[in-house]
Amino acid sequence: ALPYDLAGRRVLVSAGGTREPLDPVRYLGNHSSGKQGYALARAAAQRGAHVTLVAGATSNPGEPAAVDVVHIDSAVELEREMQARAVDADVVIMAAAVADFRPISVAGSKIKKGADGPAPITLAENPDILAGLVRARNDGVIPAATLIVGFAAETGDENGGVLDHGRAKLRRKGCDLLIVNAVGDGKAFGTEDNTGWVLTADGRETALPFGSKTLMASRILDEVAAVVPNGGRA
Ligand code: PMT
Numbered sequence: 001a002l003p004y005d006l007a008g009r010r011v012l013v014s015a016g017g018t019r020e021p022l023d024p025v026r027y028l029g030n031h032s033s034g035k036q037g038y039a040l041a042r043a044a045a046q047r048g049a050h051v052t053l054v055a056g057a058t059s060n061p062g063e064p065a066a067v068d069v070v071h072i073d074s075a076v077e078l079e080r081e082m083q084a085r086a087v088d089a090d091v092v093i094m095a096a097a098v099a100d101f102r103p104i105s106v107a108g109s110k111i112k113k114g115a116d117g118p119a120p121i122t123l124a125e126n127p128d129i130l131a132g133l134v135r136a137r138n139d140g141v142i143p144a145a146t147l148i149v150g151f152a153a154e155t156g157d158e159n160g161g162v163l164d165h166g167r168a169k170l171r172r173k174g175c176d177l178l179i180v181n182a183v184g185d186g187k188a189f190g191t192e193d194n195t196g197w198v199l200t201a202d203g204r205e206t207a208l209p210f211g212s213k214t215l216m217a218s219r220i221l222d223e224v225a226a227v228v229p230n231g232g233r234a
Contacts, residue, residue: 002218005225007048012089013041014082014096014129016056018075022121023107027073030097031189034058036151037095039217041067044091047221052089054081056096059190075099075126086133086142091224093149094130094175097189102126134174147228149220150175155184166199176201176227179208179220198223 015037019027034055041053042064051067056078063069070085072078075098086092101123111119130150136142150173154165166180181188181196188194195210198220208219 002043002046003222003225004048006044006091006221006228009044009049009090009228010088011041011044011049011051011091011093012054012082012085013037013044013051013093014054014056014078015041016058017097018056018078018099018126019073020099020102020126021074021106022103023109023111025110028099028101028103028121029057030099032057032097033061033190035061035190035192036188036194036213036216037093038062038064039213040093040095040220043214043217043221047225049091052085054078054085054096075102075129079127079129079132082129082133083136083141086136086146089142089146091147091149091228092133092142093220093224094133095151095179097153098126098129100126128173130175131173138174147177147224148175149177149179149224152178152180153183153188154180156182163197163199163205166197170199170201174201177220177223 016034017030017032019029021027038061041051045051045066053067054070056072070081072081104122104124133148152166152169154162156162162182170178178199179196183189194213194216196208198206
């Protein structure tokens with residue numbers, strides 16, 4: 001049986017990929033299927049939490065039972081939803097794959113093939129939503145006790161610096177827990193299985209077993225539940 005250790009807790013999860021519009025029919029996107037974020041939302045609800053899932057583009061992992069689902073497209077929309085909803089969350093988990101850049105402008109009509117060859121695409125930087133949530137907590141907009149969990153998608157392997165990149169990202173983003181995923185070579189994005197590490201701001205590092213995204217979600221929530229029932233983050 002699953003532990004009922006998130007009873008009454010409000011958990012906000014983001015999942016899937018953002019789509020950054022280029023013109024009315026095209027976008028820049030990524031290969032996130034939403035499976036990992038959906039598994040987290042489902043597992044948190046089964047453990048008794050009130051769960052809101054903010055979902056970008058997915059491969060339709062199936063609406064989870066007893067979860068409020070909000071759909072978004074772009075990083076800017078995701079930021080708006082996360083900032084608005086995090087003010088009354090006990091736990092925020094950023095499993096979405098957010099585009100770091102978006103086309104600087106969205107063409108009003110479909111971009112046509114020109115005689116001069118393809119038009120260049122100029123990009124603008126998207127907000128860092130995770131870092132913005134940590135900032136909002138520092139500013140007192142989000143309660144100090146709210147636990148903020150990030151993911152890191154890093155290419156390479158354990159020896160190729162995935163963990164080092166994860167440690168640096170944890171410090172840079174300022175979140176409490178960071179789940180490090182090795183990606184690339186067909187790993188993590190869109191797959192059924194996943195693996196990685198949980199890094200905590202106070203320096204603990206736990207390897208997660210290789211297995212289904214449901215198993216991964218349950219191990220991540222073990223780490224979350226270990227902190228949250230005692231009044232949130234340490
Ligand atoms: O959806 P699946 O197919 O199941 O795959 C799951 C996954 C691999 C997408 C997921 O487990 C994962 O790792 N999600 C985070 C992907 C990502 O965007 O990683 P990143 O290293 O670029 O970003 C680090 C963290 O900052 C993430 O929590 C991300 O949500 C957040 N971020 C990133 C960029 C940005 N502009 N704003 C953000 O908040």
